[in-house]
Amino acid sequence: MKAAVLHGKMDLRVEEVNKPTIGPEDVLVAVKAVGICGSDLHLYRGTWTIETPRIIGHEMTGEVVEVGEKVSGWRGVQGSQSSPWSAAGNATGAKRTP
Numbered sequence: 001m002k003a004a005v006l007h008g009k010m011d012l013r014v015e016e017v018n019k020p021t022i023g024p025e026d027v028l029v030a031v032k033a034v035g036i037c038g039s040d041l042h043l044y045r046g047t048w049t050i051e052t053p054r055i056i057g058h059e060m061t062g063e064v065v066e067v068g069e070k071v072s073g074w075r076g077v078q079g080s081q082s083s084p085w086s087a088a089g090n091a092t093g094a095k096r097t098p
């Protein structure tokens, strides 16, 4: 899969990365579209710092393509997520769309 990986100030590269593995309470979302947040610009411009290399971006929409063993009712669901700086992490703010 491809991801935008920040390597340092104004050094953002679209690269092939391994597909994330999910835990029992996680879902894996195939990203369909993204937005660029002001925080992404701060990270890109180096006015905010973050450990690199790092996949940035957190405002996206997509489809749930895998669910952990403890997750039910989310496979195939399309929705949006906003979770600060987590490529594979907490999906706070995730919402299902009709």
Ligand SMILES: [Zn+2]
Pocket: 037, 038, 039, 058, 059, 082
């Ligand atoms: Zn944002």
